[in-house]
Amino acid sequence: MEAATEPVQAYLTGSGAGVAGFHPQQATVESECIPFIQRLVRESGAYSGPIIEIGTLLGVTTTHMALAKTPQQKIITVDFFCWNPWGLTPDAHEALTTQVLYYLQQTGHVKCVRMDKNEFYRAYEGPAPAMVFLDAWHDYDETKRDLQWAIGVGAKIISGHDYCDEFPGVKQVVDEFGGPRQLAGTVWAL
Numbered sequence: 001m002e003a004a005t006e007p008v009q010a011y012l013t014g015s016g017a018g019v020a021g022f023h024p025q026q027a028t029v030e031s032e033c034i035p036f037i038q039r040l041v042r043e044s045g046a047y048s049g050p051i052i053e054i055g056t057l058l059g060v061t062t063t064h065m066a067l068a069k070t071p072q073q074k075i076i077t078v079d080f081f082c083w084n085p086w087g088l089t090p091d092a093h094e095a096l097t098t099q100v101l102y103y104l105q106q107t108g109h110v111k112c113v114r115m116d117k118n119e120f121y122r123a124y125e126g127p128a129p130a131m132v133f134l135d136a137w138h139d140y141d142e143t144k145r146d147l148q149w150a151i152g153v154g155a156k157i158i159s160g161h162d163y164c165d166e167f168p169g170v171k172q173v174v175d176e177f178g179g180p181r182q183l184a185g186t187v188w189a190l
């Protein structure tokens, strides 16, 4: 018999949650967005170049993307471990995420890079990404930097999280760049 589990919703106490209210679904994309992200990942398999995620947190979306990618595709996920909703120190946050992504990193499917995203943008010399998923800092200026880099580097599919009233900067920038071609929940694709 399966053990009874409390519904996930009961744990969700928002971005102000401490470790006492910990749940890995906090601050990741809403579960109903996952099929859309996975469809974009499958589409990205038509292109060469890596899938780049900006903002790893715990690697929840990274893992969903890894399940949909081709075996040959690589995911680079970038995080500076400068924010989490549980009050973890940057080193503890990185250690936890490294553990979550251990198998995917050891098998070469995922590479986790600890770096400020804007530094990563400056340093990036790889091929045009097949897909970029933007989910780090959601104000106007940072979202604009993210989109300018993704377009400038020639990313084939550009998507991100939090196109919603809570993050007007994201909405404004995405609209300035032509608006979402597709929207599933708060996940957008140009």
Ligand SMILES: C[S@@+](CC[C@H](N)C(=O)[O-])C[C@H]1O[C@@H](n2cnc3c(N)ncnc32)[C@H](O)[C@@H]1O
Residues within 6 Å of the ligand: 027, 028, 029, 054, 055, 056, 057, 058, 059, 060, 061, 062, 078, 079, 080, 081, 082, 083, 084, 115, 116, 117, 118, 135, 136, 137
């Ligand atoms: C909303 S969470 C990412 C959630 C993740 N994409 C998911 O769906 O599970 C945002 C993450 O962006 C990271 N972040 C914020 N600003 C950053 C920056 N300037 N450079 C790199 N990472 C940053 C934070 O440390 C945090 O882990």
